[in-house]
Amino acid sequence: MFDKKSNIAAQEAFGEAVNTGNVEAFDQLVAADSVDHDPAPGQQPGPEGYKAFFNEMRTAFPDMHLDVDTMVADDDKVAFAYTLSGTHQGAFQGHDATGKSIKVRGMQISRFTDGKMTERWGSSDELGILTQLGLA
Template sequence: MSETESNIATQQTFGDAVNSGDLDVFDTVVAPECVDHDPAPGQVPGPQGFKAFFSDMRTAFPDLHVEVETLVADNDQVAFAYTLTGTHGGVFDGHDATGKSINVRGVQISKFSAGKMTERWGSSDELGIRTQLGLA
């Protein structure tokens, strides 16, 4: 398997963990020193930061699902555009569940070394989420 194929597989494993809620998988695909260049407020580096963020997101949206729409990769980076869907069934950013659904787009670029994510840049349509939930 080439480095590019390995990085894509690692990114897919990360996405599968988000979709399934098996967030302990992050320990195997995220380097301990991984830096998120667009972190959530208070997000710490490494697997623990991603676990905390996606645990909160899956509490707010129990059926959270990330669907990759397009993906490009080279020897050490994977970039993809995605659609994020879910139903607001728990507290999100201090707001109680509305029962409303979200469907927003986002993009992420991940850098890899030795089969693990070492850096991440990304953006989701946060205003779109808030608007669809009636919070904006």
């Protein structure tokens, strides 16, 4: 079933889970067999992969916040550009906390079926993060 409004609502709920750290919400928002076409190194598929990734990010950047800059949707996909910000207060990719703040942009496209994410494509400015932290 394709429902543009429920897909946007699911994407917005995913963003809220990222911003609040309520990663358990991914169980209701991400299909068990969801495929991430641009996973983080070692990221598992499905909700568990997103839980682990965002727990790691929130450990490194406890004040992490994702702001959606623009969003478009069709019947089964939602695409958006975002700004990610936070302060490096924990280990990140093997580097100790620097106390420095980051602000980077990224883009994502998600496919939904019955209100759950089934596929994701995305890109974040990882080099920008490392550069702003003085690690690149």
